Amino acid sequence: MKRRQFLRYTGLGVGAGLLAQLPLIGKAIPIETPWYTIDVARKKELADVALNAAKSKGATYTDVRIGRYLNQYVITREDKVENLINTESYGIGIRVIANGSWGFAATDQMDKDSIAKTAELAVIIAKENSRLLTTPVELAPQKGYGEVSWKAPITKNAFEVPVKEKADLLLAVNDAALKGGADYVGSYMFLVNEQKYFASSDGSYIDQDIHRIWPTFNITKIDKATGKFETRNALSAPRGLGYEYLQPRDSDKIKGITTLYRDRYDMIEDARQGASQVAEKMKAKSVEPGKYDLVLDPSHLWLTIHESVGHPTELDRVLGYEANFAGTSFLTLDKWQSKNFKFGSPLVNIVADKTQPGSLGAVGYDDEGVATQRWDLIKDGVLVNYQAIRDQAHIIGLNQSQGCCYSQSWADVQFQRMPNVSLQPGAGTLSPHDLIKNVERGIYIVGDGSFSIDQQRYNFQFGGQLFYEIKNGQITGMLKDVAYQSNTQEFWNSCKAIADKSDYRLGGSFFDGKGQPEQVSAVSHGSATARFNGVNVINTARKI
Template sequence: MKRRDFLYMTGMGLGATILPKAGLLGKDVPLDAPWYSVDTAIKKELADVALNEARAKGATYTDVRIGRYLNQYVITREDKVQNIVNTESYGIGIRVIANGSWGFAATDKMDKDSIAKTAQLAVAIAKENAKLLTEPVQLAPQKGYGEVSWKAPIEKNAFDVPVKEKAELLLSANAAAMKAGANYINSYMFLVNEQKYFASSDGSYIDQDVHRIWPTFTITRIDAKTGKFETRNALSAPVGMGYEYLIPKASEKIAGPTTLYKKRYDILEDAQLGAKQAGDKLTAKSVEAGKYDLILDPSHLWLTIHESVGHPSELDRVLGYEANFAGTSFLTLDKWESKKFNFGSKLVNIMADKTQPGSLGAVGYDDEGVGTGKWDLIKDGILVNYQTIRDQAHILGLNASQGCCYADSWSDVQFQRMPNVSLQPGKTKASPQDLIKNVEKGIYIIGDGSFSIDQQRYNFQFGGQLFYEIKNGKIVGMLKDVAYQANTQEFWNACVGVADESDYRLGGSFFDGKGQPMQVSAVSHGSSTAHFKGINVINTARKI
């Protein structure tokens, strides 16, 4: 299978957001190529060329991003390795302000003359853009940090693990699933290493090393008599960790009807149980539509948070900059200005965080050289803030950016992207079992599934992977054909319970698309299990 075919196939199965990046994965590199990083002294020397040339041509501000991006994807099906992708992309992006306007240019020719010419082009573009400007760019002030670095706190670099070992792990998971009754299984392992160097005319020289990993699979079980089938996707979360993520700790296991761990993942156990559960879904009772209390596991709730909280609190979406592609937001500025907009119940506390260890969005500095932190978006159910970058901060009256700038490649201009956005755990001691005890008629949902949400991130529908019926405080059996519908405000106001910190876990998106041309980013969303009262549930079964 060629890389282009792989991108098409996995894009269809795992999200079309990966497709536009086909030309940006870079060049193929040998599978046994050793992991290394470019010397920071070399990167600083090249960055200074760009900074000096841009200033000489009239730029009042310049930032430079030198990026080396490694991508490795291992794809298997049953007892075969279908494809292995191992690529490197290396280049420089230069962004400037001249005559009050932005300009950007990039190149993969990493010699000083080419970099100088690219800086000249960025300034020329800015000056042309300025002719159409209605008001100049207003950048929030940002001090220079000098020469600093940040590295993801990984224990085992996944790029140092032989590809053969990774493939064998996936094939072992496949074998476990097939032995447990699966008819088909596709399994994947996605690895990303972003080696990012940022320099700016503010006086920052920042070197960062970012790692991400996502092992996942899809299992299919078929009823030979009826020809009907059911699937069960992996309950793994993509994370900002090294290969240690795939070395589970028994002490982290979460009690419940499926295989879940606090911070790590057992793909063999999940594949074996997933095959059984896909079979159970074949004989599960089809849900009766109506109002139910929902107990939502973090492996499911992360996606609802992402779509109904993360995206609508992006300030560029609020301002309408995303209207042409993915819609705007119902969280308009007047709601924030009122300081009393009731987003959810008083139990709903949602925080943005770019520092959380192990999360996909964790970095020391964003792609504008802003040191990262965390802040409240929803406090005691009230909308209190958004997500901003340097040229947006003045709109909210902020003195500094919140560090939400990101570009998925050296060849793309950076723009506002979502930080980790998470529901905070309940303050009262409570386990998922404690929440279930309070439910007379409900459904416990595990894992993410298909979803739909309108262009303002208000009306939505979400499915899942596993559904369990709750009666009189007890789980009584499995259900299928379940999806729930609500609008964002009524849903979060229906939150009547959140488990405590001991149940807190991360989910997330490895390929979250935004912008035109589209870029992808990776972002985590944490929560503990939560209870939502009186939510409308529909039956999704189709009669043929």
């Protein structure tokens, strides 16, 4: 997954070529295959084979991940279903420490002899790696949990919903957009089920059932006279929910500039609004460059949080161990050690959280068998912590992992991945309308768009989906060709107001790329609408 591909999937301005580029894991299975799980007792039996074999060959630590990963994609365009695909991947990954070094091996041959041989291979690899070792692996202590389980708190399993029902919904979305004046529309539904079993020589046997869903679309309208066009992508957020996410209650249907989404999403209403808004974009005036106060909707702000806060607080980037996918981090250890690095204004409180219900990153235990948790990254504007796993914790003086280790499949080694990283809402009572009414010259931005950020996660530029001009506290009309530029510290220090918790919403990415060999993970970012004063805005249509 290249960094630009992440952007492409964020916007989903793609057609039939989408399938060729999606991270399809595993083999194709019949589309209506009944959903089921593997017997837990059988998984424990196989895990014990791996644990015993690794120990007998000299491993001082072993963890085992048995995974069954299901993916389903429903892809439509206008009045047609373009593709339906189900995939399944099932196998075991075994990670060991021997002679102070890591070793890893994996197999999809799920008989006891193959698993024992794979465990032995992991030990051989660790011992060979130790020849180049300068410092032995130092793991934070972790007490075993025994036999425990965790299940995503869904109320309707999307994999048990008939494919026809999903396709009919997407076709209804397309119909709503076309009736609203769109020339082209494609809608998509992506489903993930991770059935994960973890066992370790620490004494943990953890069974987890994780569900994620992403409904989205892309609308295009063309000016027949000029050939110019405008697009509007869905304002949905991928979520760690079941099919109930797509069954809005009357109380969840909030109409206006944006269809608000919390735990329910009205996809058809969003398409109706999208068709109207893309027509409005055709007539919008081009922005005048300059300094503006920006009022940023959560459907936009999540991506800025992801790029300028989430990635630079990953400890491996800070240490220079990771530089793939846009570099390392400007948040070096000396800034944290100073205890007073002014990352943002005193209003800025940003937390990491792997426990948040309904989020993409929510699990009970990470891929090192550590119970997930919530912790501060930025407190009252000051950098206070990073994201660390078991073999990193000692570097920043922690006596335990923060529980943010993840692998995209049983076949890939687990490593530090971003937890949900979210801006906390304001403490008082403040609505998005209140933020706007105090702006003399500003822009209200809805939805994510193109972006660029440097190799230290410092200087950046962000676009969006919808841009509304604000004059003297009133929205006066739509703008286009808008992007804002800043650096991370300057931007977050310009944060002057954040709406209250009633406006808090999640955005996120299904396909966040990191590592080499590359892996993808799913992560959410929450916020309420926030105002940033005096930010530089450029016109993206004008030549420099």
